[in-house]
Amino acid sequence: xxxxxxxxxxxxxxxxxxxxxxxxxxxxxxxxxxxxxxxxxxxxxxxxxxxxxxxxxxxxxxxxxxxxxxxxxxxxxxxxxxxxxxxxxxxxxxxxxxxxxxxxxxxxxxxxxxxxxxxxxxxxxxxxxxxxxxxxxxxxxxxxxxxxxxxxxxxxxxxxxxxxxxxxxxxxxxxxxxxxxxxxxxxxxxxxxxxxxxxxxxxxxxxxxxxxxxxxxxxxxxxxxxxxxxxxxxxxxxxxxxxxxxxxxxxxxxxxxxxxxxxxxxxxxxxxxxxxxxxxxxxxxxxxxxxxxxxxxxxxxxxxxxxxxxxxxxxxxxxxxxxxxxxxxxx
Numbered sequence: 001x002x003x004x005x006x007x008x009x010x011x012x013x014x015x016x017x018x019x020x021x022x023x024x025x026x027x028x029x030x031x032x033x034x035x036x037x038x039x040x041x042x043x044x045x046x047x048x049x050x051x052x053x054x055x056x057x058x059x060x061x062x063x064x065x066x067x068x069x070x071x072x073x074x075x076x077x078x079x080x081x082x083x084x085x086x087x088x089x090x091x092x093x094x095x096x097x098x099x100x101x102x103x104x105x106x107x108x109x110x111x112x113x114x115x116x117x118x119x120x121x122x123x124x125x126x127x128x129x130x131x132x133x134x135x136x137x138x139x140x141x142x143x144x145x146x147x148x149x150x151x152x153x154x155x156x157x158x159x160x161x162x163x164x165x166x167x168x169x170x171x172x173x174x175x176x177x178x179x180x181x182x183x184x185x186x187x188x189x190x191x192x193x194x195x196x197x198x199x200x201x202x203x204x205x206x207x208x209x210x211x212x213x214x215x216x217x218x219x220x221x222x223x224x225x226x227x228x229x230x231x232x233x234x235x236x237x238x239x240x241x242x243x244x245x246x247x248x249x250x251x252x253x254x255x256x257x258x259x260x261x262x263x264x265x266x267x268x269x270x271x272x273x274x275x276x277x278x279x280x281x282x283x284x285x286x287x288x289x290x291x292x293x294x295x296x297x298x299x300x301x302x303x304x305x306x307x308x309x310x311x312x313x314x315x316x317x318x319x320x321x322x323x324x325x326x327x328x329x330x331x
Contacts, residue, residue: 017094018057026060026116029072032080032094033273034101039078042106043068049088051114057092060116067113074108082106122161122197126176130164130220133176136184136198138205143182146210147172153192154200155218161196165221178212186210226265226302230281234269234325237281238262240289240303242310247287250315251277257297263325265301270326283317291315
């Protein structure tokens with residue numbers, strides 16, 4: 001079987017065909033993967049029934065609202081769908097009636113979007129997905145949390161909400177760097193069993209007596225060992241954390257099985273659509289940590305796959321490997 005045929009087979013078996021580009025996994029501009037590229041959906045006839053199909057397909061619960069250009073950044077590239085008219089019981093947006101792929105009378109100021117019930121409300125800004133400054137999404141923007149009364153119970157709620165295991169540490173005094181937007185929460189006091197940080201007692205959104213030198217953070221047990229550097233947290237250049245620094249992966253023997261392991265390891269990123277090579281997402285500038293990676297596809301972490309050894313390679317950064325995953329954590 002050729003590598004191209006294998007990729008197509010993997011796409012059929014694993015590749016989701018839609019994603020949301022926006023502030024959370026479950027809220028943003030709808031994009032469809034077709035003909036090896038992502039493109040947008042025109043908002044002609046776009047309504048809550050179409051949104052229901054999108055939210056269900058992405059595992060994001062039910063649709064809360066449809067979004068238009070007033071709430072979305074404009075996409076670029078192709079507009080793949082127009083005049084979408086779902087019944088509501090379709091398993092995928094692309095199964096709904098539409099004009100045909102690429103047939104439209106729109107431009108990108110008509111891009112369609114959705115907000116689903118299970119949109120993420122917090123993120124960590126730092127060195128890994130599970131370690132960093134806590135930020136909350138409120139009133140259409142991200143803001144920080146003041147460290148007044150910040151403790152391990154608050155951190156436990158954050159780590160559990162993000163699927164990052166349990167809390168190791170609740171940090172203060174902008175340990176992960178100072179934010180530069182609003183300070184949304186102060187005097188947070190969690191009991192520890194809340195499902196979301198915003199369910200904990202606090203002073204009220206935007207009510208505080210702090211500055212960004214008091215930004216709160218957390219360290220969770222499941223601190224990620226890899227990240228993607230690119231346009232989203234689920235699409236980009238693969239980087240591995242080793243010996244206290246981030247480094248890249250060489251694209252020698254890099255394929256869809258390796259990409260599958262990466263996408264699965266990065267929680268919320270779904271399955272692999274594409275394994276990219278030749279620094280498709282830009283060249284790194286630090287160490288090259290892995291080369292000749294050869295995953296079977298069932299490993300729990302990329303670093304569990306066979307490779308030459310950390311730092312042993314015959315590559316340069318023009319060969320940096322990357323992935324496109326079905327999920328979208330553009331926080």
